[in-house]
Amino acid sequence: MSHYPMFADLGGRAVLLAGAGQVAERKAESLMRAGAAVRVVADALSPQFQSWLAEGRITWLGGAFQEDFLNEVFLAVAATDDEALNRRIFQAAEARGKFCNVVDTADLCSYIVPAVIDRSPIKIAVSSGGTAPVLARKWRQIIEMLVPLHTGRMAEIAGRWRGRVKAATPDIGARRHFWEKLFDSRFSTLAAQGDTAAAEAELAAQLAGYQPHQGEVVLVGAGPGDAGLLTVHALQAVQAADVVFYDALVSDEIMAVVRKDAEKISVGKRAGCHHVQQEETNRLLVEYAQAGKRVVRLKGGDPFVFGRGGEEAQVLRRAGIPYRIVPGVTAALGATAYAGIPLTHRDCAQSALFVTGHSKHDGEQPDWRTLALSNQTLVVYMGTLRASVIAEKLIEYGRSPDTPVAVISNGTLPHQSVQTGRLQDLPALAERAPRPALMVIGEVAALRDELKWFGEAA
The missing domain is CATH 3.40.1010.10 (Tetrapyrrole methylase, N-terminal domain)
Structure with a gap:
């Protein structure tokens, strides 16, 4: 993680904004919504900036940037179309230990502005660390659809009741369980309907009748x-x-x-x-x-x-x-899929068996005759230490020594590895394979070369 995520309290704090075009307007709007005292440096003000100036919502410092402007501000935003000026502002901010963001220039940013889902006081930020802001905005749109509009209203009510709930349920675990239950109850419906009084009454009733959570x-x-x-x-x-x-x-x-x-x-x-x-x-x-x-x-x-x-x-x-x-x-489904090995296939495997390589010490021996049947896929969990016995018994009971096999290690993970060969090679493959590993025995293992899509050999 190259950036430390945090939310800054800008209420009443001075912020320097360089620029007064359309991009700067968007920056100014978000800064003012956060309560910042925006100080603008620009040769000319757009009509919107002129309106804000007339309303007393911004301060205009004129058109010439002076490094001393940074002395009394909390952070700076450079949103001009003058690359040299933007760089100068960033360097001056760095020299003074001030946060600075140069719009659309990742290497001239000591902080970045994430895509935000705003359900005040709940806010959710999505960031790509400045690498792919469009992708971050895409995920913001997806997440925004999942966060109900009344989430903020629930948070406001919870904030007013937080002290009383804490006093009534001093145990932190019990308190968390109370809130979790509340937010999934009729309280949420009442908040969604905008009936704050009824929602608070529901909260009070649940708190009065709250019983400690059963494990x-x-x-x-x-x-x-x-x-x-x-x-x-x-x-x-x-x-x-x-x-x-x-x-x-x-x-x-x-x-x-x-x-x-x-x-x-x-x-x-x-x-x-x-x-x-x-x-x-x-x-x-x-x-x-x-x-x-x-x-x-x-x-x-x-x-x-x-x-x-x-x-x-x-x-x-x-x-x-x-x-x-x-x-x-289960691994037999996930690891084989990531290895490009179908468990069944109309041409060569009409069934699949999942077996474990070990059982309780007094457990009975497997039915090797059934396990050795052709036209089926055998998936062996926890069997690499007994690979020699498994190969020997399957061949003894009729499975061809040339039956395709695969040994999948760290299945579905970035460092997944897959070794393929024949049944007679299984002990050597299992010996070399990183553990944990899954063994796949059957004609479908031969399809890996054609169907592999994930991992180092894909």
């Missing part, structure tokens, strides 16, 4: 790694959590969208590495939920596909803990 657990599928594959429900859950228990397979990109002040506890499991025992994870989920916390159990892929989500849900059910399941994109 719950949400088992959330984080998908294979790319944060763009998170579902809306998954995103909402991790941004509302008090505590997040996360696996080793959850990417840094996904952890970055977890609510910043949530407690984050690693309970990762990875073959060959020290990890938290499942029984301890189960105990922690129950303990935190019984303490009234909103708990998220964040798992790579899908909670119910080799994620032990079923075991955890059983524990929660027995303990009487409310829980929800948020499905995720």
Whole structure:
């Protein structure tokens, strides 16, 4: 991040604006809306600037820029068509430690102005760091459609009641839960209708009858790694959590969208590495939920596909803990799609099987005869350490040694890698592959060269 995001309080502060054309008019309007005392330097004033001057809304310093003008201002904006003058203003501002923005000249800006969604007092800023302002404006338009017009009215009411809510609910977690519940309730409808009195009455009624939040657990599928594959429900859950228990397979990109002040506890499991025992994870989920916390159990892929989500849900059910399941994109779907390998294809694979490379120590052996059938795709999770056994058994039970295979590492992430070969090569491919890795066995793996679209070999 090359720019530090912040909102400046310009109320009553002097701002120097160089220029008085159409671009400068837009800058002046936004500055005056923020309460700035605008001081204009320009040879001539447009009719709009003349009107503002007559109304006493701006101060005109004349046409000649003087460096001393910067001494008593908070920041400066250069919006003239004279490149040399703009540069001179920027350099003078730099010498005096003043913020300066030269319109449409990124290298002459010590601050940039983002595209803004204004639902005062709620404001949302979108910035490209000066690299692509048109793209930032495009996303502002998209986000603006999602933010109700009455959002500002709700914020104004909440501001008036903030002290009383704090006094009634001194616990910060309980207070946050109260506001979250309120903003999703009839209070929002009343604010949208413009009935401020009724909205405040609804707030008062909910505060009077508020009960501390009951703890719950949400088992959330984080998908294979790319944060763009998170579902809306998954995103909402991790941004509302008090505590997040996360696996080793959850990417840094996904952890970055977890609510910043949530407690984050690693309970990762990875073959060959020290990890938290499942029984301890189960105990922690129950303990935190019984303490009234909103708990998220964040798992790579899908909670119910080799994620032990079923075991955890059983524990929660027995303990009487409310829980929800948020499905995720399992690796067999996400990683293969990003690798350009379809799981089924009319010409060569009419079915797909998902299997794990290991089970409980007393687990039965797989049905190798079924796994070795042709015209199907076999996707093996957590199997790289047993690749030799898997290849040997599949060949023994009838699968051709020349069956195409692929080993996908870090699927859907920028550093994804895919190795392809034949079934007889699987042990060597698995040995070389970065972990975690997913093994794909079947004729569809041969389609990667034709269909690859993502990653280093695309």
